[in-house]
Amino acid sequence: MTRASLDKQPHEVASMFDDVAEKYDLTNDVLSLGQDRVWRKAVAQAVDARPAQKVLDLAAGTATSSLPFAQTGAYVVPCDFSLGMLRVGKRKHPHLPFTAGDATKLPFKDDTFDAVTISFGLRNVQETDRALRELYRVTKPGGRVVICEFSHPTWAPFRTVYTEYLMRALPPVARAVSSNPDAYVYLAESIRDWPNQPALAAKLQDAGWSKVAWRNLSGGIVALHRGFKTV
Template structure:
């Protein structure tokens, strides 16, 4: 079993997700107390995929997040660097064009996608700035980015309760439902170390994205950040 460290070496992170691929979606539903499905719906609405658009779903895992985009008639590319996740996804959704790729060196041409999105994957990338720059590069002028990531609860008392859950309750729950509970200790650590809402917005602006804004979900446990690539 593999547990990545917070220096986020790509081979460690990929191996960790390989280990949890089979039960990853189930574990997320349990650990989020069912909120994960609501968060996916919020992402789907924020992306607003339309027929014939090209959508990149980065850190797509098993493709669960990609299916709603495909249902709109958009051409969606689920991309992930965990081969285990991609294999599991191909079993479940063999019709989706799963693609192996590193967020810091995406295997796509400039200006390829109308929309790019990444859910609960950006904080696992070793170089956040490089990933945001790559997402910007492969987005068409006038295109959009949607990032769904764990963030900081806005109400201080709730933030304390949430942190206690992450560090004390999450590991034993993960032990009961996950094939690699140690991976969820890393995930809890990575959530605590992740920038808050304004800090991530600043990173998006630094990468060139404009009209950057965010919306809190579930009291700020999760935040949806959005931005637009300037039109040519």
């Protein structure tokens, strides 16, 4: 198995990420032209983790996204369903409490976390709505969710150019730097087929989140959605 299909069977997606784990962070840096660092900084600011708060970083992969939360003094739990990603992450950051978990059946009690966040992983979950409800369940009343995900550029001419990059330029670039370039064909397709900003906001509201809002990063290539759990 070299790539997953868009019906997102969990075992296929997990296996795909196992295959790319070793060079995942490097590949993302190259394919995003370094923008992934800007996006991670925006996520950290939106989550606004504080000392002693508990933060769930879902689809954390190797925990590159978790480090900014840990640096604030928060207790961050990197969670992912790819054991390959978790193994690479644990080797790099042995002090973090890596946890294997499925986004649709999280291994945590109700009302556990002050903040929950997922970056570039929600579109890989087979049941998006169920995952959003699970995130709501494990969040404390008054807590917040921050979702960073690829989205739809707001300017139509740029959207056309971006789509061409995804489907034409991304695969050959991935072949040069990734251990499993075919996986990035799936990733490009999953980005293209993902709901736009208002549609994802509606899904958050349907899952119970309130005060849902979003802002675009990099012209809408990425959108940052945030919501709160009612006290």
